[in-house]
Amino acid sequence: MLVLTREKEEAIMIGNQIEVKVLEIKGDRVRLGIIAPPEVPIHRMEVYLAIKKANLEAAESKSEGVDEVVRILKNKEK
Amino acid sequence: MSQAEETLVQEIRRVREGLLKSSEVEAAGKESRPAIRFSTLRFGEVEIAADKVIRFPWGLIGFGEAQRFVMIDHPTGGPFVWLQAVDCPNLAFVIADPADFFDNYQVPVTPEELQSLRLKEVKDGLVLVVVAVQREPRMLTANLQGPILVNPDERIGRQLVLQVPGYTTRHPISIEKRSGKEAGGPEC
Structure with a gap:
C-alpha cells in the first residue's frame, strides 16, 4: 500500500482524472472531496463490501430453490 | 415510455410468464x-x-x-428472471421487478450515474433487484441497497449503491403469506 501524508486542503491525483482532496479533519473524522469522471463508481468501502457479499450469496442461488418458491407462489394464487 | 423500454418491459413480462421457452430462444x-x-x-x-x-x-x-448478460426466464415461470452472464457459464443472478414485492421502492440516482448510463431521468430506466434464494432454511431476500438500473434503449446496465435508511442488502421477501404486496422497510 502506498502511504502519503496530506494536510487539510491538500490533494492527491490518481491517474490523470481522479483527484482526492482532504477538505476537513475533525478528530477521527476526515472529509474527502473526490473529483472523478462520471463513469467511475465511488463507494464507501463498508457499503461496497456489503453489496459484494450480497452478490456472492445471490450468485449461489440454485434453480431448484427458485422452483420451490415458484411452486409455493403458484399454490398461494390458487 | 419509449419503444425500446416498452420492448424490454414486454420482454421481461414474456420472460417472466415463461413464454420464452428455450425453443423460442433458438428460433x-x-x-x-x-x-x-x-x-x-x-x-x-x-x-x-x-x-x-x-x-x-x-x-x-x-x-x-x-x-455481458442476457435475461432468461425461469423454466417453471413465476416472477423471477435470471440474469445470465454470457462469458461466465456459472454466473447467473435471480432478478425481479421490485414493484412485484415492495410498494413505493424509490431509487435515488446521482446525475453522474444517470450520465454513465446515458439516461436523462430515472423513469427512463428500468429498476431491478437481485434476489438471493437460499434453500435450507428456505429464505428469499432482495438486495434493496444494490439495485440494478438498465437503460433499455442502449441496453446498458449498472448496479447502484444506495445510502437510504431502511434499504438493506438482504431484505426478506415473505412467500408463505403473500397476500398482496408488503411494505419494503420503514421508508418504502
Whole structure:
C-alpha cells in the first residue's frame, strides 16, 4: 500500500482524472472531496463490501430453490 | 415510455410468464439478426439474438469480469428472471421487478450515474433487484441497497449503491403469506 501524508486542503491525483482532496479533519473524522469522471463508481468501502457479499450469496442461488418458491407462489394464487 | 423500454418491459413480462421457452430462444437466433451462442451451467447451450445482450461495463459489484448478460426466464415461470452472464457459464443472478414485492421502492440516482448510463431521468430506466434464494432454511431476500438500473434503449446496465435508511442488502421477501404486496422497510 502506498502511504502519503496530506494536510487539510491538500490533494492527491490518481491517474490523470481522479483527484482526492482532504477538505476537513475533525478528530477521527476526515472529509474527502473526490473529483472523478462520471463513469467511475465511488463507494464507501463498508457499503461496497456489503453489496459484494450480497452478490456472492445471490450468485449461489440454485434453480431448484427458485422452483420451490415458484411452486409455493403458484399454490398461494390458487 | 419509449419503444425500446416498452420492448424490454414486454420482454421481461414474456420472460417472466415463461413464454420464452428455450425453443423460442433458438428460433430467435435463427432470424436474420446476428445471434450469439454460449454455454451456461443452469440452462445448457443458449442461442440468443445478439441485440438481447445487456452490457454492464462495470460488471456487478464483486464480479467485474462479467460484462455481458442476457435475461432468461425461469423454466417453471413465476416472477423471477435470471440474469445470465454470457462469458461466465456459472454466473447467473435471480432478478425481479421490485414493484412485484415492495410498494413505493424509490431509487435515488446521482446525475453522474444517470450520465454513465446515458439516461436523462430515472423513469427512463428500468429498476431491478437481485434476489438471493437460499434453500435450507428456505429464505428469499432482495438486495434493496444494490439495485440494478438498465437503460433499455442502449441496453446498458449498472448496479447502484444506495445510502437510504431502511434499504438493506438482504431484505426478506415473505412467500408463505403473500397476500398482496408488503411494505419494503420503514421508508418504502
